[in-house]
Amino acid sequence: MDADPRHQGDAGPADRLPLPAHGLTAAGWAAAHAHGVRTVLDLRNDDERGADAAPRPDGITTVRLPLDGIEDTAFWEPWFTDWRWGTPLHYRPFLDHFPERVAATAEALAAAAPGGVAFHCAAGRDRTGLVSLLLLSLAGAAPEEIAADYALSEARMTPVFTALGRAGEAAQLAAAYRSHATSPYAEMLKVARRFDGAAYLAAAGVPGTTVAALRARATGQSRG
Numbered sequence: 655m656d657a658d659p660r661h662q663g664d665a666g667p668a669d670r671l672p673l674p675a676h677g678l679t680a681a682g683w684a685a686a687h688a689h690g691v692r693t694v695l696d697l698r699n700d701d702e703r704g705a706d707a708a709p710r711p712d713g714i715t716t717v718r719l720p721l722d723g724i725e726d727t728a729f730w731e732p733w734f735t736d737w738r739w740g741t742p743l744h745y746r747p748f749l750d751h752f753p754e755r756v757a758a759t760a761e762a763l764a765a766a767a768p769g770g771v772a773f774h775c776a777a778g779r780d781r782t783g784l785v786s787l788l789l790l791s792l793a794g795a796a797p798e799e800i801a802a803d804y805a806l807s808e809a810r811m812t813p814v815f816t817a818l819g820r821a822g823e824a825a826q827l828a829a830a831y832r833s834h835a836t837s838p839y840a841e842m843l844k845v846a847r848r849f850d851g852a853a854y855l856a857a858a859g860v861p862g863t864t865v866a867a868l869r870a871r872a873t874g875q876s877r878g
Contacts, residue, residue, distance in 0.1 A: 692769025791851030
């Protein structure tokens with residue numbers, strides 16, 4: 655299965671990949687390069703990475719920067735048995751606990767070579783959803799737009815999880831949302847209404863020049 659950037663036409667400053675980059679075929683890599691992608695930011699943990707289905711082209715640089723901080727077992731172990739893991743309900747606790755990891759990701763995005771940046775995790779929803787929250791906030795998107803973007807990803811999870819060999823996971827999570835009388839859109843809207851990307855990065859120690867560079871990339875003003 656080829657995984658192509660979500661949006662079509664010339665590459666924007668940053669795009670999600672709906673599946674890990676190692677799943678791209680030669681045609682998929684060619685499409686990504688033609689789309690304008692010049693950097694791939696891999697947010698997965700080391701043990702999640704697999705062998706590439708096809709060689710990565712010379713014109714695309716891969717930056718591997720695990721976002722989770724999974725070695726912090728005191729933080730993560732309670733979430734492993736909580737239905738809210740894999741939903742926006744764990745974003746705020748994550749943002750509060752790991753500002754240095756989010757800051758490092760922001761700095762990597764800002765420092766990427768000219769051209770599009772495609773970022774991905776394992777499924778294209780949780781870690782990429784958090785990075786999208788940051789970028790969309792910096793770009794000035796309304797909370798409703800950020801929530802709608804997240805809901806669009808959630809709606810695509812069934813085929814993604816099937817491709818990952820986790821076919822029942824999307825249905826289980828959908829049932830959990832229903833049982834708690836909420837939805838992906840509603841929960842992301844709550845997060846987005848209380849999140850200011852620029853203020854968050856400043857508090858995390860990211861220099862103003864880096865925040866400005868990332869905002870320029872997020873709004874398409876730093877195209878290569």
